[in-house]
Amino acid sequence: MATSQDRRRDPEELLRRLGGGAERNAHRGRLKLFLGYASRVGKSFRLLDEGRRRKERGQDVVVGMIQPKQPPDVQKLLEKLEIIPSDGALDVHAILARRPQVCLVDELAYHNPPGSRHAERWEDVEELLDAGITVVTAINLQHIAEQQDAVERITGKRRTETVPEKFVRTADEIVVIDAPPHDAAADTRALLELRELALLLAAEVVESGDIFLGSQEKILVCITPRSNVKRMLDTARKIADRFHCEILVLNVRQERLAGKDEELLERYLSYAGNVGGKTHVMEADDFATTVLEFARAQHVTQIFVGHSMRSGWKDLFFDSPLDKLIQAAESMDVRIFPHDDPA
Amino acid sequence: MKGKHKIFLGYAAGVGKTYQMLEAGQELRRKGVDVVIGYFEPHGRKDTIEKTEELETVPRRASSYRGSTFEDMDTEAILRRHPAVCLVDELAHTNVPGSERQKRWQDVMVLLEAGIDVYSSLNIQHLESLNDQILQITGIRVRETVPDWVVDDADEIVFVDVTARALRHRLERGVVYSTEKAHKALESFFTEPNLNALREIAMRHTAHEIEDRISDLQESAGPNPVPTEFGGLVQTDRKDCVLVCIDERPSTAIVIRRAKRVADYLRAPCFAVYFTQDSSLNLIHGMDRDMVEKHLEFSRNLRIETTILEGEDMPSAVVDFARRHRVTQIFMGRPERRNWTDFGRNSDLHKIVSMARDMEITIVAERRRSS
Numbered sequence: 001m002a003t004s005q006d007r008r009r010d011p012e013e014l015l016r017r018l019g020g021g022a023e024r025n026a027h028r029g030r031l032k033l034f035l036g037y038a039s040r041v042g043k044s045f046r047l048l049d050e051g052r053r054r055k056e057r058g059q060d061v062v063v064g065m066i067q068p069k070q071p072p073d074v075q076k077l078l079e080k081l082e083i084i085p086s087d088g089a090l091d092v093h094a095i096l097a098r099r100p101q102v103c104l105v106d107e108l109a110y111h112n113p114p115g116s117r118h119a120e121r122w123e124d125v126e127e128l129l130d131a132g133i134t135v136v137t138a139i140n141l142q143h144i145a146e147q148q149d150a151v152e153r154i155t156g157k158r159r160t161e162t163v164p165e166k167f168v169r170t171a172d173e174i175v176v177i178d179a180p181p182h183d184a185a186a187d188t189r190a191l192l193e194l195r196e197l198a199l200l201l202a203a204e205v206v207e208s209g210d211i212f213l214g215s216q217e218k219i220l221v222c223i224t225p226r227s228n229v230k231r232m233l234d235t236a237r238k239i240a241d242r243f244h245c246e247i248l249v250l251n252v253r254q255e256r257l258a259g260k261d262e263e264l265l266e267r268y269l270s271y272a273g274n275v276g277g278k279t280h281v282m283e284a285d286d287f288a289t290t291v292l293e294f295a296r297a298q299h300v301t302q303i304f305v306g307h308s309m310r311s312g313w314k315d316l317f318f319d320s321p322l323d324k325l326i327q328a329a330e331s332m333d334v335r336i337f338p339h340d341d342p343a
Numbered sequence: 344m345k346g347k348h349k350i351f352l353g354y355a356a357g358v359g360k361t362y363q364m365l366e367a368g369q370e371l372r373r374k375g376v377d378v379v380i381g382y383f384e385p386h387g388r389k390d391t392i393e394k395t396e397e398l399e400t401v402p403r404r405a406s407s408y409r410g411s412t413f414e415d416m417d418t419e420a421i422l423r424r425h426p427a428v429c430l431v432d433e434l435a436h437t438n439v440p441g442s443e444r445q446k447r448w449q450d451v452m453v454l455l456e457a458g459i460d461v462y463s464s465l466n467i468q469h470l471e472s473l474n475d476q477i478l479q480i481t482g483i484r485v486r487e488t489v490p491d492w493v494v495d496d497a498d499e500i501v502f503v504d505v506t507a508r509a510l511r512h513r514l515e516r517g518v519v520y521s522t523e524k525a526h527k528a529l530e531s532f533f534t535e536p537n538l539n540a541l542r543e544i545a546m547r548h549t550a551h552e553i554e555d556r557i558s559d560l561q562e563s564a565g566p567n568p569v570p571t572e573f574g575g576l577v578q579t580d581r582k583d584c585v586l587v588c589i590d591e592r593p594s595t596a597i598v599i600r601r602a603k604r605v606a607d608y609l610r611a612p613c614f615a616v617y618f619t620q621d622s623s624l625n626l627i628h629g630m631d632r633d634m635v636e637k638h639l640e641f642s643r644n645l646r647i648e649t650t651i652l653e654g655e656d657m658p659s660a661v662v663d664f665a666r667r668h669r670v671t672q673i674f675m676g677r678p679e680r681r682n683w684t685d686f687g688r689n690s691d692l693h694k695i696v697s698m699a700r701d702m703e704i705t706i707v708a709e710r711r712r713s714s
Contacts, residue, residue, distance in 0.1 A: 069351065086536060175504050175505060176502060176504040178501055178502040178549065180499055192557050196553040199549050199550035200547070200608075203546035203607075307700045322694055322696070323696075331708050332675075333706060333707050334708075335706075336704045336706075
């Protein structure tokens with residue numbers, strides 16, 4: 001299959017695909033993730049216990065991966081479950097052939113041995129999900145790629161086996177394992193900091209289901225040659241990643257642009273396309289009305305504009321387009337960006 | 344020496360707080376620690392009841408009130424028994440009228456004073472400062488509350504987590520309540536959006552409590568080799584700083600929560616200001632004053648530094664404050680319709696927008712619940 005070939009070659013492409021939550025495969029399995037902040041907080045136990053309970057409720061559960069040398073309570077759980085043998089890498093082929101409803105995968109962050117089906121275990125998991133198998137897995141915050149700066153600052157070392165945060169955020173369900181540190185002699189402060197990070201990350205994932213701000217979020221970024229487009233679009237992208245939402249980019253042309261501005265705008269529009277925004281250019285005299293009509297028609301929830309959306313001396317006597325926009329945006333958030341980045 | 348208090352914090356009934364507390368008790372017992380159950384509410388949950396096996400229970404004290412018999416924790420009996428550790432379920436419980444102490448958390452304070460360690464269980468919606476938020480989110484006014492300082496003073500907090508979906512399944516299967524009660528609960532309080540909101544609040548609250556403990560460690564350890572100026576958190580390259588403007592409207596609570604989320608996400612400090620022409624708040628209408636005080640209290644509990652600004656002109660006071668504190672982002676609520684006659688370029692909001700052109704300003708609209 002061409003898709004699995006592509007995936008093997010380019011994890012980046014896979015991640016981009018994951019970002020556009022709307023186009024997900026309808027038969028995709030669910031991803032449930034246990035998030036711990038250190039090793040030995042009981043992730044394996046929780047994982048297998050979940051498997052046991054699902055099995056008792058009649059689901060077809062297999063263990064795809066479990067770390068060797070488990071404490072007795074984990075061993076006891078393992079005896080109740082069917083295990084698909086593995087040698088380092090998940091045996092994706094065997095699991096797909098066995099076709100369980102649910103596959104348990106301990107320790108999501110893992111480099112597969114050379115010559116494996118995929119380089120990383122999370123890519124194996126992605127293939128199982130794609131095939132409609134629900135995967136329950138566990139990860140330690142210290143193994144999330146984007147957290148490595150913080151992890152290094154706190155623990156003094158970076159982890160090499162990591163999973164992209166974007167993949168973590170695609171989880172349908174995330175559960176925090178917040179057992180307090182067992183070992184009183186260990187570095188309490190470091191563990192507390194890792195705990196805090198794990199909780200905040202989980203809160204961000206849960207937040208995407210917020211009733212006040214959530215699933216139906218849609219951002220409209222209004223750009224001109226004078227706006228700080230990079231900052232606006234980067235902010236929009238971050239929010240879109242967190243909430244799996246859509247970005248629209250709009251340029252309202254009120255007059256002919258000078259050649260230099262024309263070039264600038266072209267560059268901005270292509271950057272907008274790169275961060276996943278759908279770009280629109282409209283010609284109109286009235287900026288505020290045009291933006292608002294477009295925003296309402298598209299069910300936008302947040303409008304981004306620049307402070308630069310002003311008209312100079314006229315502002316002393318008349319409402320600027322920005323004033324008008326803020327005034328009439330009613331049920332939408334309006335976020336106004338500085339012209340220049342203060343950094 | 345005072346006993347240590349460990350709280351098992353959940354976001355709703357049925358998440359497994361009591362189970363985890365009893366499990367911790369069992370582990371202590373296996374290690375040979377003298378541990379007793381001071382109060383346990385079985386709720387007919389089989390798995391949880393099994394977890395009490397082999398643990399000693401101090402019998403409850405029965406008392407009658409208006410012809411009915413009530414059973415509460417027998418604090419005096421626990422003091423006489425004087426175990427090393429006592430397990431106490433439902434910290435927010437209100438004792439039967441006429442008891443020595445009104446609230447169970449007060450009983451727990453007595454046990455701690457006597458040098459007994461206490462493990463207790465608590466749901467986030469019982470936290471006093473969150474009462475209005477919870478009402479706004481769930482439509483339910485929680486009557487039994489625990490003051491925030493009880494949680495702040497606890498030695499350890501453990502967040503007990505389960506997904507909203509799994510919790511709803513538990514209810515459907517009748518694990519948490521009887522079937523009839525469960526059906527009602529699933530339609531009112533235990534909806535997925537409600538549970539997700541409570542869960543997020545509980546996670547953030549636990550994270551903020553942990554942050555406080557990190558700061559305490561830092562203070563007691565003296566100067567720290569790693570310079571972090573805000574709790575134990577990482578500073579991003581561009582130093583962000585968030586400011587939220589408080590006003591008298593109930594919906595400000597949503598703005599405060601949004602601003603704090605963004606600050607958490609950016610690992611940035613967060614300030615809240617309320618502007619008045621009279622800092623004693625005497626000139627403000629009674630109801631408005633209560634609301635403002637609630638917002639200030641709520642902000643403080645989210646670890647937001649609050650300031651009351653006094654002056655002649657609201658926009659200049661706010662923008663001055665923002666500049667002094669190197670604020671990069673301001674959050675404000677959207678003015679209501681009825682105030683919009685003077686909404687043009689002369690309004691406070693517009694003055695702030697035009698004065699703070701070097702800052703990001705978010706005007707938060709009131710969102711209606713989408714479910």
